[in-house]
Amino acid sequence: MKKNKFLFLMLILFMGCSETSSTVTSSEVTEEQEPQEWHTGIGETPESFVSNWNILVNSISDDPQTIDFFSIKPDDMKWSSEAKTKLYYQFGTKNDNQNTFVLNLNVENEKVNSTEFFAPTTSNETTTQQTKLFFLIMIALSDDSLDKDQREDILSNLGLYDDISDPYQYGGSVNQNNIEYIIEPLVDKGLLVGINFYSSIR
Numbered sequence: 001m002k003k004n005k006f007l008f009l010m011l012i013l014f015m016g017c018s019e020t021s022s023t024v025t026s027s028e029v030t031e032e033q034e035p036q037e038w039h040t041g042i043g044e045t046p047e048s049f050v051s052n053w054n055i056l057v058n059s060i061s062d063d064p065q066t067i068d069f070f071s072i073k074p075d076d077m078k079w080s081s082e083a084k085t086k087l088y089y090q091f092g093t094k095n096d097n098q099n100t101f102v103l104n105l106n107v108e109n110e111k112v113n114s115t116e117f118f119a120p121t122t123s124n125e126t127t128t129q130q131t132k133l134f135f136l137i138m139i140a141l142s143d144d145s146l147d148k149d150q151r152e153d154i155l156s157n158l159g160l161y162d163d164i165s166d167p168y169q170y171g172g173s174v175n176q177n178n179i180e181y182i183i184e185p186l187v188d189k190g191l192l193v194g195i196n197f198y199s200s201i202r
Helices: 002-015 046-059 064-070 125-142 148-157
Strands: 086-091 101-108 111-120 172-176 179-188 191-201
Touching: 046 064, 046 101, 046 125, 064 125, 101 125, 111 125, 125 148, 125 179, 125 191, 148 172
Parallel strands: none
Antiparallel strands: 086 101, 101 111, 111 191, 172 179, 179 191
16 A cells, blocks of 8 residues: 555656656755756667656655665666667566566667557556556656646547557547657457557657
């Protein structure tokens, strides 16, 4: 229950982030602790994408466990093939398929031109909140000009909150500021078992 409350608090803090820079959770900031700004990651190098991702995560939480879960460890990112066109990263416990999130960065000319994110669907409230926060981070890293309401509107327009009886009808697509966002269901034996989230430059 305590973890659920903390994740909810994180979502509130994230939704209060400024349009182009990160916010600081502490009420007092010393001169030695100047907040770092995060920026759009799509269109930048993979190194820049990862750096901005981690700056954003650090700006919305000061809990070590939470930061560790949502952060990307650069050394753990792997190329999916020798062609080096896709980087792969897995969040969560690697032996727990119920709570494993996967990020793919598609790279062209040494720049990230699109992203793919897989989130599991379970009845666990913590996983649901983690999924929403991951999606909000993905949107922020795709376009840092969006404010909190615009990020939420994208998730709503993609159908994330729709109550659909047929899992194959779940999801949708949205184009905004030359970025296309897509939510796609992953269905197994008629059951929604995961959600794929895509963002790409258009």
